[in-house]
């Protein structure tokens with residue numbers, strides 16, 4: 251059974267692991283991005299990438315303010 255995992259990277263992108271090609275990534279008009287041969291890819295969440303929606307690594311040098319880590323809050 252296929253499984254998709256999306257990991258929020260600290261100060262970085264959303265890493266999408268999709269080994270079975272289950273994910274469709276579409277633009278605002280519903281057109282699919284070509285993910286052929288990409289069992290994993292990273293989505294920019296800092297806004298600085300020149301290749302949006304994909305991360306191009308620019309966050310490492312261009313983002314003055316770190317992207318806050320996202321963690322699951324537990325009550326207790």
Ligand code: FES
Pocket residue numbers: 261262263264293294295296297298299304305306307308309310
């Ligand atoms: S998260 Fe990598 S360029 Fe934005």
